Amino acid sequence: MRRDSLRLRLGLAAAALIALALLLAGAGLTVILDQVLDARTADELDRTAKLIAGRVNLAADGSPTISREPPDPRFSTPYGGLYWQVEAGSRVLRSRSLWDKSLDLGATTGDAPSTVEATGPDGGRLIAIARPLEIGPRGAETRLRVIVAEDRRDLAASRATFLRLLVPALAALFVVLTLALWLFVHRALAPFRVLQQDLGAVHAGTRTRLPEQFPDEVRPLVADLNRLLDAQERALVRARAAAADMAHGLKTPLAVLDALARRTGPADPGLSGEIAEQARAMGGQVERALARARIAAAGDLRRRTCRVAPVAERLVATMRRLPEGDSLAWAIAVPEALAYPGEEGELMEVLGNLLDNARKWAHRRVRVAGAADGGGSRLTVEDDGPGMSETAIAGIGRGQRWDESRPGTGFGIAIARDVAEAAGAQLAFGRSEMGGLRADLTWTEPAESGKPRR
Template sequence: MKHGSLRLRLGLAAAGLIALALALAGVGLTLIFDRVLDARTADGLDRTAKLIAGQVALAPDGALTLPREPPDSRFSTPYGGLYWQVERPGGAALRSRSLWDRSLGTVPDPAQEPAVGDLAGPDGGRLIAVTRRVSIPANGATVALAVTVAEDRRDLAASRATFLRLLVPSLGALFVALTLAMSLFVRRALSPFRTLRADLAAIHAGTRARLPETFPEEVRPLVADLNRLLDAQERDLQRARTGAGDMAHGLKTPLAVLDALARRTESTDPALAAEIAEQAQAMGRQVERTLARARAVSGGLRRKACPVAPAVARIVGALKRLPEGEALRWEIAVADGLVFPGDEGDLTEILGNILDNARKWAHRRIRVSGGVEGGEGHLVLEDDGPGMSEAAIAGIARGRRWDETRPGTGFGIAIARDLAEGVGARMRFGRSELGGLRVEVSWSVPGA
């Protein structure tokens, strides 16, 4: 997944928000757990306080007595974590053994019954305490008592730690599950754009002419604009081809007149006739190349795909009937599934120019091979002729003829290169293992 991917950015944003939400949820659940734990602890302490208040009595000497202590063993263990105390104003207090020789005190909140709060423990720790104020009869009167029961908060901290040990892994597992679910959701939400990308690739490859109208409502305006752009480019392409054809027809007559003038003056002024004929031929070649360039750069987004193997077979069959063609050995090895990203006319002109050049220069063999490899289509044309020098190859790039000894040689290859580049292909020249020129045409294959 690339750094600038929308799916990656949405996924990271969603994961961050999920992590933040779960962190806040964890904090909230911990606070709720603490409140519930305090409430349940206070409720248990209050029940113990009621139990003690129901059993406490005054001895004949006025001392407080408790016939039976609460059954929890921690009340009997010094600093055991559970404490109780009964006291009356101006009298001695009755305490649990767990307090040892310390006093517990009372929760100072007479407006609340029972009063709940924190007190200092006998060993310096913090206690959650409940104080219930009651009155018991004694000698025809009533005596006010304060019954306090407390528990060490370190015992609650152990319960809180156990809760957190369960909560944190649960939230982590929930984070992973929600992140995966959100990733699937984002992938599903972006699926129309993947479909749009595939449809655009099909348009580039020439297997589709327009984008379908089956996209979701949010994407449909973009699809409609792209279809209008495709239609506009198709109209521009048609106008460019029409204009190129009109210019070609318009220049044929003046060039024919110049050629006729050259032949007419050949008997009286051979040098002038040769100059006129040469200039007319140069103009014709430049017009031909300019028209090819105009046709090549007007392709736009929408292209037609053309199978390569039938075109190669057709052109080779035609070239075999030309002079020197029958005497050559033509080796053809083009994959049936190889498709050129241009229309049939462009491919025919590219192959025709390169193979005709090979026919003129080859000694005995011409080899044509092609296929798809590494996501690219390749078409290689080779001969066993003299080949081309680096300077001659550079001349092709500048649109110059690289040899004047044979008619027509040079500009055809330059035109083929312009047409190939016009459809997004690349043409490279080199030395073939057969000894002559090696021309490789390559292009990207969508989905390969």
Template sequence: MAAAALVALALGLAGIGLVVIFDRVSDARTVEDLDRMAKFLAGQVAVAQDGTLSVASEPPDPRLTTPYGGLYWQVDKVGTASLRSRSLWDRTLDVPVPVAGAGPAEARELTGPDGGRLAAVVRRVQLVHGRTEVPATVTVALDRRALAGSRASYLGLLVPSLLALFTVLAGAMFLFVRRALAPLRVLREDLRAVHDGRRTTLPRHFPEEVQPLVDDLNRLILFQERALMRARMQAGDMAHGLKTPLAVLGALARRVADERPDLSGEIEEQALAMGRQVERSLARARVAAAGDLRRRSCPVAPVVARLVSALRRLPGAEDVHWDVSVPPTVAYPGDEGALTELLGNLLDNARKWARRRVMVGTSGNGIVIEDDGPGMSEEAMAGVGRGRRWDETKPGTGFGIAISSDIAEETGGALTLSRSVLGGLMVVVAWDVPQPREP
């Protein structure tokens, strides 16, 4: 569009320039023709014995014999009535008084017999009368309305020509830009294939102007793959490296429980706190390691069904009624492992605190989990959001919700807590809907 605008501007300026050139050439040609006619008349003018003027022959132009025909001539001599063409009818042209001596032709603007503007040429000549020379002026004028007609005809040809030229140039520019950007469109499709997981790297079939960019993108993709692999290995190593010392600390605390109950309780409490922080950090590391260039998604319904089936088999879960309503079209913008960990914590928490009923459904683009348990206060909800335990009487309570919140945030979503209509806690996990890509 910018190129088309520049082409239109250039053609507009060119059109103005052509009109100016036409006007100047037309004026110069008009002056030349009028001067030629003035010279012809000067050769045909004679002075009679009584001093009157006469013209032996007029220029053969029908406009000179038609009243107000648009072409006029007039010859003036001091003390003698002017000779004029029949086209002037009963009017005369206002020309300067003849002076002695011949001179070059002068282009002037005069007022015509009908009030129109005239382009005129005034030439001073010396007429022979006996042995003396008599100064006179020969004036030939053309109505500018005739020139305006020629100008209008010229514009009538120029404007369509410029429009046609603009169409051709804009079309050529469009084809050129489209052809020049074709490799980038192909690159976009290949990147989409990488995002969708249908391709691991970009192909090497691009023009030399684009190939360096493709090579850099491939290096970045490979670098990210290696970095993610290292992150997964380091997360696993850290899990194995920390769980064993923490287990040893727990065993030592239990061993000295009889001798130093205060020290044993403090050691066990600190070991449990460290274990929770390690678990949370590892959960976030696993989700972050899955955030590569490939756009992942998984259906929610099968994961919910599998988790609910497993939770129903736990001791004490037979009294809880699960009301599950998740459409098969709902998809989570992440891999199945992250979704399993996210929903596993939330569903297990709902099972622990529910009295009789747990509801699992959807609301817009998100998952809603409700129970009929005791619920949580606003202060407790805020504390869970910061990773604190809600209640110490049940293992894992509160901290699993914090881990689920971290996972939701890592995948571009959000977890909110509120009071359920069942009386217990309502957890909503929502995520943004991916915007459709332009074709």
């Protein structure tokens, strides 16, 4: 897929946005998890603090005592990660898990329990609940503080477990959403693929207009393209009519010049021959200019195709009726499926000039052969005549005559080359195995059906 592909750019942009959204979602879920873990831990610690507060008593010397310790074994394991402590002024009662250290939470205010951060006996971070407590006879209460704390490393382990599950889940979700959005983009761009195929059918000549069955967002573009096709068709008709009028208007003056040349022939043969030659040259230039006007009017937007074999057979039948044509052996080997990327009139102009040139120069044989393979097509016209030199072949493009012994202006093959190149074909010349001139007309194989694949 090319870098400037709209589908690629939309897909990459969508993938980037999905990745960003999932990253933000993952970060948000992690923050929510931390808050939930803290709230749940604080609630559990507060319940344990209430349990301990219900079991606290004061000794005769005012020291706090506890009738029964909480059952969690971590309270009995040194640095077990779960700690409790009861403070009665300077007297402190603590769990075995604190070993010989105490929790320093500083002063807490108020009668409600508070959640604070503390440093554990092994230097770890703790989340702690400090619950105030008053015991003793009314009026002589002793104020205590019950502290229960848990090491945050246990919470970190839970968080790590959550992330180990979250990351693959988000990655899988990214893949699923990216594929879904890629399919969505592919589907959304389907009208443009259909439009491209329909335009290909117009280029191939199997359709003259684009269908109107498109979504509302694409229909204005289709309407503009159809208006362009209609305008080109009208311009083509006008150009052909103008070319025909021009040809008709110039034929008469050229015919008059030719008649004057013949009339003055006996009196001044040199002048007569020069006038006749210039009249023929002017006729050739007019023919070439008109041919260029016709193919330029056709343009490149709406390419029509035609089958080669029927045109070749009709032209050969015509050549047989021309002088010297009935004495030649004509061989045609053109596949029925071979198609030329132009109108039938254009192919007749190209192939007709090539066959006419072969008729004039061939001794006994003329061969027409066609082939199509690998997406390319070839049409070859060759004869057993004297052939042409490289200098003469180079002069074809300029309309120069390479031999004055045959009638003609020298513009026929040059016109054939112009018409062929306008259709996207290439015309090349060389030496034939038969000894004469070989003309190779090559082009890219046009679409067979032109039917859009949706």
